[in-house]
Amino acid sequence: MHGWSQAELAGRLDVSRQAVNAIETGKHDPSLPLAFKIARLFGKPIEEIFDDSE
Amino acid sequence: MTQNDMMTGEERLKRKTRRKWAIMGVLFVIGLVVGFTAARMEDIRGYDFAGPWPPEIALGILAAFLVTISIGSWLQHREMDDYERDINRKAAAFAAMVILVGYPVWFLLWKAGMVIEPVHWMIFIGGYIALYAGLLFYRYR
Numbered sequence: 448m449h450g451w452s453q454a455e456l457a458g459r460l461d462v463s464r465q466a467v468n469a470i471e472t473g474k475h476d477p478s479l480p481l482a483f484k485i486a487r488l489f490g491k492p493i494e495e496i497f498d499d500s501e
Numbered sequence: 502m503t504q505n506d507m508m509t510g511e512e513r514l515k516r517k518t519r520r521k522w523a524i525m526g527v528l529f530v531i532g533l534v535v536g537f538t539a540a541r542m543e544d545i546r547g548y549d550f551a552g553p554w555p556p557e558i559a560l561g562i563l564a565a566f567l568v569t570i571s572i573g574s575w576l577q578h579r580e581m582d583d584y585e586r587d588i589n590r591k592a593a594a595f596a597a598m599v600i601l602v603g604y605p606v607w608f609l610l611w612k613a614g615m616v617i618e619p620v621h622w623m624i625f626i627g628g629y630i631a632l633y634a635g636l637l638f639y640r641y642r
Binding site: 454463 | 508517583587640
């Protein structure tokens with residue numbers, strides 16, 4: 448979305464690079480506070496970033 | 502504006518990673534000293550695991566262990582993100598299950614005369630092995 452690397456995004460979210468990778472690959476569902484943080488960082492509503500369909 | 506605000510995400514991540522490794526390094530060194538002291542005590546006594554140690558040595562190691570575990574867990578927990586917390590929780594639950602199920606199974610097999618009597622330090626080490634196996638599994642599956 449912003450051309451950020453996983454490490455750049457992880458640093459901005461204050462999480463590990465593995466956490467960003469696990470969220471991107473669908474292995475980990477972020478907590479609600481982290482999901483809000485991600486949405487705020489990208490300036491988009493949560494439902495535009497996360498898809499709850501299986 | 503703080504120094505943290507002026508850093509790029511990658512710089513912040515590097516700093517966070519360095520902090521985590523520093524904590525782990527200090528804990529590792531303390532663990533090494535405690536482990537070495539315990540091993541030395543057994544070495545002096547010819548590996549008679551049932552024999553007592555001088556109380557001041559045993560209590561000194563116990564204090565170092567409890568202080569390190571308490572402060573170390575708190576520091577590690579502060580640095581963890583919710584993904585790491587999640588895999589740690591799952592791995593800890595797996596290790597607890599291994600101990601809770603493993604001990605009665607071993608005990609009953611011993612009662613049936615099929616194996617040696619349960620050995621407490623083997624159960625402890627088994628718990629640690631299960632914990633690390635769980636961490637590796639949940640991280641790399």
